Every structure is written in structure tokens, then in C-alpha cells.
Amino acid sequence: MRILYFVLLAILAAPIAAQTGLPPAPYADTQLEDPAKEAEARELMEELRCLKCQSQSIADSNAPMAGDMRSQVRERISAGQTPDEIRQWLVERYGNWVTYDPPMTAMTWPLWIAPIILLIAALWLARGRFRRKKEKS
Template identity: 75%
Template sequence: MKYFCLLLALMLSPPVFAQTGLPPAPLADRQLDDPVKEAAARNLMEELRCLKCQSQSIADSNAPMAGDMRSKVRERIAAGETPEQVRDWLVDRYGAWVTYDPPVSAITWPLWIAPVILLILAIWLARGRFRRKKDNE
């Protein structure tokens, strides 16, 4: 029984060790005093991807890294930078993947053209299928 309790304690302890001991970033969950700047920061945060969660924006994520990113966005907006300058800084730091709207480049053009190619292929296949069905009637 003693070994079972020890094993159970070891199995349940990894989440405790995974938590960070650092305090949250100062502006992670605190809004800016200027409502115009807060709105600009909030709009930008909704356009940026959480690097840990990957499917959530930094505005919606509770991950510590997303909190750090929210804080940085608010700090830079409060310092007078435009949302575009902050976005460019984050893209330079983390790559174009951090934004939900990556620019068209040699690396990303297949992502932009693939849906068009798939739609054309689907129409072409459906047209052929309907023609065969019509000819059989």
C-alpha cells in the first residue's frame, strides 16, 4: 500500500512541476488606462496566435506565454507604437506564423493557392460525374 501511495503521488505531481513560479506579466490581464489604446491593443491581440496553444489568439489564451505577449503588446502600444509596428516586431521575433494573416510569400503561396486548386478540381470532378450520370439515363 505504501508503494501504491508513492506511485500515485509521483503520477499526480508532474502538473505541479509544470507550473511556472514566475509572477504574471504586469499588463497581461490589466487593461490600459486609455480606452483608445486598449482597443487598438485588444484588436491586435485577437489577430496574433498563441505560440503554445496554436489554435487560440493571445487574447483568448491563458498560457503564461500568451500573457507575456499580451503584456508586451500593451506596453508597446502604451509607449506610442502603432499596432502595425508591434505586429512587425512580433513577426520579426517569432516569424510570420504568429499572425493569423500571414503575408503572401514564396513560402506561403501554396497555402493561398491550394484552396483555389482544390475548388477547381472538385468542380471538374463533379461536372464529369454529373455528365456520366446524365448519359446513363
């Protein structure tokens, strides 16, 4: 019975152990004082993907990693870097996947070409289907 209590306690304590003990990044949820710089940072944060959530931008994500990335963006904007320089730094650090608009490279061209090929295939199949219906009538 004690083993069962120990296992139950371990299962219930697992989410607590998963929480980070680190304080949040300084600019994770604090806006910059200059509204123009904050708008610039906000626009860039909307274009960057949260690496943990994967379907949210870092502006929308509550993940600690997204908070760190928001803080980095705000700190670099306030230091005078341009959004393009920050985006390039993040791409070098995390890869092209961090942006919602990855550049066309040898690794990403199938992602850009596949929808076009699928559309052509769908039109070809639909053409054949409509042609057969026309011949039957």
C-alpha cells in the same frame, strides 16, 4: 509497495511541477487607462495567434505565454508604437505564424494556392459525375 507509492506520488505531482512559478506579466490582464489605446491593443491582440494554444488568439488564451504577449502589446502601445510596428516586431521574434494573416512568401504560397487547386479539382470531378448521370438518363 513503497515503489508503487513513490510512482503514484510522482505521477500526481507532475502537473504541479509543470506550473510556472513566475508572476504574471504586468499588463497580461490589466487594461490600459486610455480607452483608445486599449481598443487599439485589443484589436491587435485579436489578430495574433497564441503560440502555445495555436487555435486561439492571444486575447482569448489563458496560457502564460499569451499573457506575456498581451502585456508586451499593451506596453508597446502605451509607449507610442503603432500596431504595425508591434506586429512586425512579433513576426521578427516568432515568425509569420504568429499572425492569422501571414504574407505570401515562398514558404506560404502553397497554403494560399492549395484551396484554389482543390476547388478546381472538385468542380472538375463533379462535372464529370454529372455528365455521366446525364448520359445514362
